[in-house]
Amino acid sequence: MTILLLAGSPSAPSRSTRLLHHTGEKLALLGHRTRQLQVRDLPATALLQADFGHAGLVAACALVADADALVIATPVYKAAYSGVLKAFLDLLPQDGLKGKLVLPLATGGSQSHMLALDYALRPVLSALGARHVLPSIYATDAQVVWTQPGGLTLDADIARRIAEGVDLLSDALPLPPPPASPANALAGLRCSA
Numbered sequence: 001m002t003i004l005l006l007a008g009s010p011s012a013p014s015r016s017t018r019l020l021h022h023t024g025e026k027l028a029l030l031g032h033r034t035r036q037l038q039v040r041d042l043p044a045t046a047l048l049q050a051d052f053g054h055a056g057l058v059a060a061c062a063l064v065a066d067a068d069a070l071v072i073a074t075p076v077y078k079a080a081y082s083g084v085l086k087a088f089l090d091l092l093p094q095d096g097l098k099g100k101l102v103l104p105l106a107t108g109g110s111q112s113h114m115l116a117l118d119y120a121l122r123p124v125l126s127a128l129g130a131r132h133v134l135p136s137i138y139a140t141d142a143q144v145v146w147t148q149p150g151g152l153t154l155d156a157d158i159a160r161r162i163a164e165g166v167d168l169l170s171d172a173l174p175l176p177p178p179p180a181s182p183a184n185a186l187a188g189l190r191c192s193a
């Protein structure tokens, strides 16, 4: 079981990507296997020209296909999600999220567009066949603060909502089997005498 952390911001540094990585760290602490994909790292011309056969884009789409669940993070841009995220989602097959769980995250400048994930991104995820889209998590810039060397500080309400989202996702996904070790191998043996 793999969870793909998909970052949809064209910027670096990026608040939404930091929130995404925070979420990924919590999932990893629970034993989940995570992988990362930043849309901003994809070949730009191929992305803009929807070059479906480009090796870099084929590999990125394969990461989505291999994932059992995705956490998708985006900034709010002009009352919706980012254009680069849409450009990438447009490359997926029509059922590219079939059977997958999705946890959507967004950051925005104010509370004005806190429903953007629900009215803009959620219908796209459903159209791509997502099995279940978990409740969206939206944070304003003021609620996601990064300092050097303090690192990430989250508003208490956002930290709680992230923890709830992580629990919902984790509960819905079986954990990968623990790595084989001599102790685990011995635990599986039975004495016959």
Ligand SMILES: Cc1cc2nc3c(=O)[nH]c(=O)nc-3n(C[C@H](O)[C@H](O)[C@H](O)COP(=O)(O)O)c2cc1C
Pocket (backbone or CB within 6 Å): 009, 010, 011, 013, 014, 015, 016, 017, 074, 075, 076, 077, 078, 079, 080, 107, 108, 109, 110, 111, 112, 113, 140, 141
């Ligand atoms: C081009 C652009 C458009 C934006 N449009 C909105 C908007 O419509 N509503 C809003 O609340 N914030 C808007 N913002 C603010 C960003 O959503 C916010 O700063 C976000 O945290 C940036 O995330 P990032 O650092 O991951 O890119 C906009 C920012 C930019 C650069």
